[in-house]
Structure formats: structure tokens, C-alpha cells
Amino acid sequence: MTTRSPAAILVIGSGLKLYREYIVRAISQRARADGLRLVLINNLRPTWQQAYFDDITVTNVFDHRLLAATARELAGRYTFTGLMCWDEPLVMPAAELAAEFRVPGLSVPGVHGCRDKFDCRTRLSAAGLPQPGFGLAADGEQARQIAGRLGYPVIVKPRALGASMGVSLAADERELDFAFRVAHEASLVGDEPYRGGALIEGFADGPEISIDGTVHKGEYEPMFVARKSTGLPPFFEEVGHVVDAGDPLLRDTALLDALVTAHQVLGIENGITHTEVRLTAAGPVIIEVNGRLGGDLIPFLGQVATGIEPGSALYDVATGQRPDVTHTRAGVAGIRFGYPEHDCVVHAVTVPPQAPGLVLASPMVEPGTTLRLPPGGYIARHSFVICSAPDPHTCAERLAGAAALVTLDATPVDPPPPGTVLTMPAGLLDVDE
DSSP states (O other), X not given: OOTTSOEEEEEEOOOOHHHHHHHHHHHHHHHHHTTOEEEEEESSOOXXXXXXXXXXXXXXXXXXXXXXXXHHHHXXXXXXXXXXXXXXXXXXXXXXXXXXXXOOOSOHHHHHHHHOHHHHHHHHHHTTOOOOOEEEEXXXXXXXXXXXXXXXXXXXXXXXXXXXXXXXXXXXXXXXXXXXXHHXXXXXXXXXGGOSSEEEEEOOOSOEEEEEEEEETTEEEEEEEEEEEEESTTBOEEEEEEEETTOGGGGOHHHHHHHHHHHHHHTOOSEEEEEEEEEETTEEEEEEEESSOOSTTHHHHHHHHHOOOHHHHHHHHHTTOOOOOOOOOOOEEEEEEEOOSSOEEEEEEEOOSOOTTEXXXXXXXXXXXXXXXXXXXXXOOOEEEEEEESSHHHHHHHHHHHHHTOEEEEEEOOOOOTTOXXXXXXXXXXXXX
């Protein structure tokens, strides 16, 4: 690298246009205003990305050695002043590269605590934060021993997947055996260090929420809260989220104290996180902290409801600046995902062009896609609708009305045989994790 190398920001993985273009657009506008180049390393041939990036290199980003070599080659041509990544499987190599290039990042220990749910639970428990009992099981016998010690019901989950993939509730030993197999098989599609076995946890009963927040030099600030809806029990498929700029949880001292402490314990330094919390009768219980922006278009809901631009906040923390997360709007926005009633092959999906409060509606799969419900598959969504409203009740009504206008033309198919490696619809990325 020479002093004459142009200053630039490195982005690892763009995501898909439908889910992340609004983030990239804001980052591009800020970079150009500051006279910085925007450099992308991506796994797909660029299309829409060309309008926002000055330099795009296509490589297998999931080969972490190849990704690092590509980033180092680019560092010989640019002076990187910031690095960004919002793709869950890539946040660890992104943290390692941020440390190597000496630019702001979440920190390697911080990302490890985010990626590894067992490590996160261990560290938060040691710090005295309220946590469910837990244990890591390598096989069914260990799972039964841990569940017997914790007491039923228990949650069984993969160690490091997201979007509630492979997560289910077991009320007794019979259900536990099934849940362990589901979680174990789901883990096989994840990163190598976390494959196999399952994490067994006591059930933290209560509504589930998520909080997207910024961290600048270790100082945590919440941006917005999303209230989550789940379905398809005993699994926890995420079927919708609602963000209210006036949510009283943004002023809840117990919740805010737990969030600040968790980020300090995990050693998260600079970036944006997506934290999931259960609101139990005994108080808020942090389920996991994720080292990236939320998926499921939650940051977009936050932007619509509060006026905070998540891409601009990410730009700030990635370039060492304190972000301004002041709300400039006082609205409500929600998303509702469409799921089929049975496993099916999709022929067509039609979404409404307009409806009361409708902000955005879109199919999520192409014709010919096979959608499989848990445990044979996950995130079997065929569409989504996003609505805004002045209050949560009206938003719920508008979401229900818009979702009722979605039509699915599909042919039912039999579920896959037990033991089949699970799948997600091709191209479906950036789900909530």
C-alpha cells in the first residue's frame, strides 16, 4: 500500500437487491460525499450493484482463505478506512480483516460471542445476566441428560444458525429425541466449526423482540425495537415483525441495562448489532446477540417508522464516527410473510399493487421453487407485505388486509424422507438471524 492509494471502504457481500439495496444506497451516498471509493467483494456476478460500487471483485466469499487473500490484494491498491459486512456467515472473516487492516470493527472476540450461541450463553451467564439453564449435547443421550437436569420444556437449537432454523420446543423426552435430530441435521448446513449436536436450553417464556443498535467505541445505543410473531409450532418460524417508534421498551431501564452489559461482556467495539430478547415474567432475557444488521427487512421497517437510516448509521460506526440515532418520525411499520399450508411447488405468486398503508409487497421465490415447511425445510416464504400506520393496532389490521390479497398458485408435494439434509429456497438470503 502506498500513500497515493485512493481511500476506500471495503464491503464484503452485498446481499440481494430486494433486501439490502436501501442499505447500499445510503452507504454509497455517504462515501461519495466524503470522496471515498466503495469496493465490493461479492460471490455473485454484479448487476444492480454496479450503480453503487466503484470496484467489484467476484470470488467465493465463503472460502475464507480466498476471501482474505482477495481483500489483501485489494488493500495493495486502496487505503481502506472502513470495512462493512451484514451477511451472517461472513461476519467472522470480516472482523478478522478489520483487525488486520486496523479499521473499526466489532472485534474478533465480540463476533465469536455473536456467532457461537453456546459461547454467548456461557459468557453472559458468567457475567450474572439472567439466562436460561443450558448445555451442549453431542448426541441424543447427552441431550436427555441435560434436559433432565434443566426440566421440561426445553428449547433445542443448532449452535450457530439463524432465522430460527432447526429451533424447536420439546415438552418431554419423546419430543426431545425428535427435536435433537432436527437441530443436529439443520446444523450440517452451517459453518464447519459448529456442525453437529445441539444446544439444549431451558424455556424462557414470554414475548420475543429484537433490537437493532449501534456500538461506537464500545458504547451501545438502541435504534429501534421489533416485536416478533412466530408460527408453525413446535418450531419458531418468524412470520412477521412490527416496529413502533414510540415503543415503551426503548425507555425500559432493565432492558437497556441488559443490552449495554451484554455488549460489554462480549467485547463488541464498533458496528451494528441485532439482539434477540425474551420478555419473561422475571425480566428481559437476552437470547442472542448478532454481529450485523437485522434481516427480514427489519432495518427497513425501522427506517420507515423512526426515520433512522440504518445504512448511514452503519457508515458512521464503520468509519469511526459517532452515529446519530435520533428518531425523526413517530410511526409504525410492519412486515408479514406468506407461508404455504403444505410443502409445494410454486407456479406463481401475485401480490397486491396497492392496499391501505401498503409500503412494499413482493414475491420471494421464482416459479418452479419447491417450498418445504419444518422440519424438511425452513423459511418457506412465498411473499411479504410491508405496511405503515400511525399506531400498532392499525398496522396489524393493514398487514392482515394486505396479506389476504396475496395469491399463491402451487401444487402440493410430499414431505422429504426423514434424515434428508434441509434446504432453503434458492436465493433466499438476509433472513432474520
